Amino acid sequence: MGMKTPAGENGSIPRHISIIMDGNGRWAQRRGLPRSAGHKAGAETFRRIARYCKDLGVEYLTVYAFSTENWKRPAEEVGTIMGLLEKYLLDSIAEMEEDRIRLRFFGDLSALSPRLQELIARTAEIAGRLPGCFQANVCLNYGGRDEIVRAARALAESGEEWSEENFERHLDSAGIPDPELIIRPGGEYRVSNFLLWQSAYAEYVFSPKLWPDFQTEDIDDAIARYRTRDRRFGGVQT
Ligand code: IPE
Ligand code: IPE
Ligand code: MG
Numbered sequence: 001m002g003m004k005t006p007a008g009e010n011g012s013i014p015r016h017i018s019i020i021m022d023g024n025g026r027w028a029q030r031r032g033l034p035r036s037a038g039h040k041a042g043a044e045t046f047r048r049i050a051r052y053c054k055d056l057g058v059e060y061l062t063v064y065a066f067s068t069e070n071w072k073r074p075a076e077e078v079g080t081i082m083g084l085l086e087k088y089l090l091d092s093i094a095e096m097e098e099d100r101i102r103l104r105f106f107g108d109l110s111a112l113s114p115r116l117q118e119l120i121a122r123t124a125e126i127a128g129r130l131p132g133c134f135q136a137n138v139c140l141n142y143g144g145r146d147e148i149v150r151a152a153r154a155l156a157e158s159g160e161e162w163s164e165e166n167f168e169r170h171l172d173s174a175g176i177p178d179p180e181l182i183i184r185p186g187g188e189y190r191v192s193n194f195l196l197w198q199s200a201y202a203e204y205v206f207s208p209k210l211w212p213d214f215q216t217e218d219i220d221d222a223i224a225r226y227r228t229r230d231r232r233f234g235g236v237q238t
Contacts, residue, residue, distance in 0.1 A: 186211060203229045
């Protein structure tokens with residue numbers, strides 16, 4: 001520390017990595033399987049990648065699991081995703097403490113079923129006993145625009161002065177540093193309403209690989225690409 005990072009390099013591992021977990025449906029369709037099989041495989045990939053990020057020393061991993069727009073999908077597909085989520089929550093409640101993984105949820109959770117909301121509340125209780133541990137933020141019924149509107153409303157109601165600092169304290173991500181690196185597998189080059197505020201100076205890495213095919217090596221590769229970026233933040237390279 002205190003040493004200047006060489007030009008064009010970004011020292012160490014990012015503190016915060018975010019991932020748009022895309023491509024589950026196409027992964028399944030290519031195998032002649034129902035889309036639900038892709039979501040199941042994608043959930044397994046998430047577990048694997050979360051553990052890997054934790055082992056690398058990443059502090060925060062934020063993943064996009066279900067957007068405010070994903071309700072447009074057929075009820076059966078939404079049901080499958082919510083079912084997988086319930087299973088993930090039950091497993092997490094049993095394993096979080098042993099795994100030392102703090103789980104948190106971003107998004108408007110009030111639209112989720114009472115059962116899911118209850119399980120999420122239980123994970124929040126456990127997370128409270130794991131200060132300083134690796135934290136996984138799962139975005140559910142999450143939209144960047146929705147988050148901004150909710151934060152704006154809360155700020156207005158608080159009567160606090162309007163500033164970026166005060167506004168950020170009302171975002172779902174309050175208290176968490178912005179992601180340095182956002183990875184989008186699945187071959188699309190768009191943001192799809194993810195972390196609109198927090199991504200102001202994030203470095204993006206896009207991958208053609210579908211999320212269920214994503215490997216720990218693909219995380220290494222994304223970090224390597226991130227490290228080659230010249231992050232200027234509006235300034236000039238000195
Ligand atoms: C991402 O995979 C998971 C969710 C959006 C819930 P998709 O289901 O979007 O997969 P593709 O993009 O259709 O392949
Ligand atoms: C973004 O993927 C949302 C999640 C990964 C949860 P989508 O598949 O919903 O995004 P679009 O429709 O391709 O933009
Ligand atoms: Mg998609």
